[in-house]
Amino acid sequence: MIHDLGFDCSDGFHEYAIKWDPNWIEWWIDGKMIKRVVMVENEGFHEKPMFLYASVWDASYIDDARWTGPYIGCNAPYVCEYTIHF
Structure with a gap:
């Protein structure tokens, strides 16, 4: 399901x-x-624990990069931070 967030999340x-x-x-x-x-x-309703998977991959070859935009590898290294609250 895709939701319009009302802003550019990138x-x-x-x-x-x-x-x-x-x-x-x-x-x-x-x-x-x-x-x-x-x-x-x-x-039906979600009853199982949730898992988070993350990866970085070049998908710019799919659909002429309309979804992802062009990939420019010089942006590496990529940094992501996760905080889990229970």
């Missing part, structure tokens, strides 16, 4: 958060909730 650093409760899940960006899903009785 314009700088942003804080992303996913808050999970047995009855709901919320997605947050920069302190603003962008989506909330509430459990509905007798419908």
Whole structure:
């Protein structure tokens, strides 16, 4: 599912958060909730732990780089920081 965030998320650093409760899940960006899903009785709902996978790869050859933009390898090294709160 793709959501229009109302801003260019590649314009700088942003804080992303996913808050999970047995009855709901919320997605947050920069302190603003962008989506909330509430459990509905007798419908499937996420019950398993979440995992985060991250990688950097050149996808600029796909669809003439319309999705990713051109890849310029001189931007390396790439830095990513994750903080997990329980």
